[in-house]
Amino acid sequence: MRIVPFILSTVASITLIILLSIPLGSIPPLGNFLSPQHGFWQNAEDVDNLPDLAIESAELTGKVSVYFDNRLVPHVFASNDHDAFYVQGYLHAKHRLWQMEFQTLAAAGRLSEVLGEGPNGAILNYDRNMRRMGMTYAAERTLVTMEADPVTRNCIDAYTAGVNNYISQLTKSQLPFEYKLLNYRPEKWSNMKIALFMKYISYELTAEENDIEYTNARTFFTDTEFDKLYPISQDSVDPIIPKGTLFPTPASLPVIPPVADSLYFKWKQPLQIDEIEPARDNGSNNWAVAGMKTKSGKPILCNDPHLGLNMPSLWYEIQIHTPEMNVYGVSFPGAPSVVIGFNDSCAWGLTNGMRDVKDFYEITFKEDGSRQYLFNGKWEESDLRIEEFRIKNKPVFRDTVAYTIFGPVMYDRNYSGNRVSGSSSNLAVRWRAHDPSNEWITFYKLNRAKNYTDYLDAIRHIVCPAQNFIFASKSNDIAIWQQGLYPAKWKRQGDFVMPGIDTTFMWQAEIPLQENPHMLNPPRGFVSSANQLPADSTYPYYLGGHHDLFRGLLINRYLHDMWAVTPADMQKLQTENFNPLAEMALPVMLKNLDTLQLDGSSKIFFDKVSQWNLRNDPEEEGATVFKIWYDSLENAIWKDELMRVPEPWEWPSEYTLAEALKRDSLFSFIDNINTDKKELLKDVVTSAFKNSTGALKQLQSDKRLSWSAYKLTGIRHLLRIAPLSRLGLTTGGGTHVINATKDFHGPSWRMIVHLTKKTEAYGIYPGGQSGNPGSIYYDSFVNNWAAGKYNVLWIMTEQDKYDRRIASRWTFNK
């Protein structure tokens, strides 16, 4: 009988321990998670203590000194590339390991291993999307090219070794917070993960297109209507290369296939595919002002890339100093080198090229499977690739993807993006990112570039994603190149799904790099790009893609009129909140508004918008009224026609409506085809305003009428967990505004570099150097970023090693 209490208490103990050792739904094993010696408590860093460290590694060739300043930016002093990138890998892992791995899991379509299938299989769908688009395939091919170059090989091997050194010395209690929360452990890092990360950037910048939506629109609209809804160019555009520039005549031009009129432009079969795509607004601003326009006589270069606002940030500030280079800027945790930044001779930056390098071809399979497809009159063997998804808590899911001469058949009867049923059309994706390439070496070379020639030698390696590379040097050169390997296309090639049964519609040639739009030291004294069209219609090749209108227009207008420019002027320009869309559209809207039809409460909103100063400043209520009214107007004008287009369909761009309003050319679209009455512009404008009142009243009672409160800009943790995010920030800006801060998208880095003898530089990103939510450095820059302020970027020399700005020192020895 003595044994009974023993058994009871033992069983109770063990049961409780087991319950606390297993995940319960999304709750991690609580015993470990809450243990002060093992769990999240171990990630709660002491705010006052930043210890010095001495780290030994046999893989280094010499000593490396790292000085962390009081913003936790590491200044790395190494004696060669290998050691420098080894330590960069170690530092990226130290501060951002979870993020690095998570992003590469996303690129590889492996998120469901960690997050499970997701609500309604959403995560699995995302993963299938990445694999079917050929992300892993593309990374494999790029990795071969990267590893074949001895310089690249040396650097990425070193980086990988540095990351793995950090991972290997992590104990379970030292794991980053998110690993404990999600109950998994880091894998070893590899060169393949670097390649995957590079492809993830390609995805973010070039995977967005509207081919499927445009194809569906084609089934309903006439040619003329389609061109009005989705024009190739804009009247008001101020292209990157100014209008009137003469372009060299190409040796040969692509030829429209004769069958295009019957097989391509007359496509009549709608596609039921809902693509999973990156943000359309992934773009940026950059500009460089020549010495002739600056107060100092030296150039100033500015760049602010616009991406999703996430924490940890995509960017990590770093300075790397070796005998051959001294570079400062932002790096990607996940790859070595500095991506946007400057050195002792020059500065560079990027904006997204936006042109169309991803097209679909319709494939005809033999019978019901996908083993053989029709090409040039014969049945060719597909290369069948079986993708395995090791979904957390579920059996393995297998997905077979057929690879054809065009690329992987992304959509077929088994997959149609976010739709449940498959696609009746088989679409292979031809994406430039599939081509083997080594873009990484561009950044390696830019980091140590000394002049314009070095810059050209660096950017020639870019295949995809094509970028507008801006450049300025202390020797007074400024330049811009839209650089990438572009397909030479005929007009509207790739805007719609193309027949994939033979070579007829394939990309015919590549645009020689020399013929890419570019400019060096123009008479006007500045270069700039803001994702607008690179050139006007005299450029001999078809551009495709989706180009913004307004930011480039406004930036150029301001730069034209600015003289004796200083870095402070550039800060003001980068954070400029004036709304050029409102400038174009609002006067027309006000003119057409029949104020007699407005009741008392609507008149209040009318007063706000008619007296608005056209600035998207945080406190402006007129900005909110305009936005709601404009959205309502777009809906009123386009929705009735678009609703008849088979889904998915695409809204026309906001600038399409604005330009049509300005030149008063909306005619047929104004009429609501669902009513008997024939509407005129003033009817639609007025009813759109009246329809906005409900929403505006609600915003007003919620105290969300001011632009900032309406917009609710936030920096979200990658897992979209609110307490780990910084939400509800007070900011201005918006879409089409130079300060392109939307709700969860905007200037992820702002940089201004003044190329005086001793470089003067400013920068800021909404986040912090540490990816640990338990660190004071997790979100240390967010408030200043929201307020439009900048950090002074400190270019350290080794003589500065006792400077009071240094918070801690790490020494790496072999």
Add this chain to the structure above:
Amino acid sequence: MKFIASIILTALLSFVLSLYLPWWSLAIAAFAIAALIFQKPWYSFLSAFLGLFLFWFIFASAINTSNNGILAQKVASVFPLGGSTFFLILITALIGAIVAGLAALSGRYLRYIL
């Protein structure tokens, strides 16, 4: 005396074991101390409970204070605790305490059998 010694030794041994072993090694510590220091069962339970409660409460509070509450406040919002770091520390301490208490009982009754 035994009671106080049990409290202190349970806490100390579980701290040492947790330097090398996972979190449940606190159960081993509580089991062992209760088997070695013979007390009435209720006292064995209570001394292990108090030992871990105080140990984890103080330890977590110290970490929290030197962290300015940054992480605990976030975790207390991720979990349904309304952002209260106090409740988070309390739950932390309670969990360690209950596991220790039950394990101590088990050790005490084993001693009783032998």
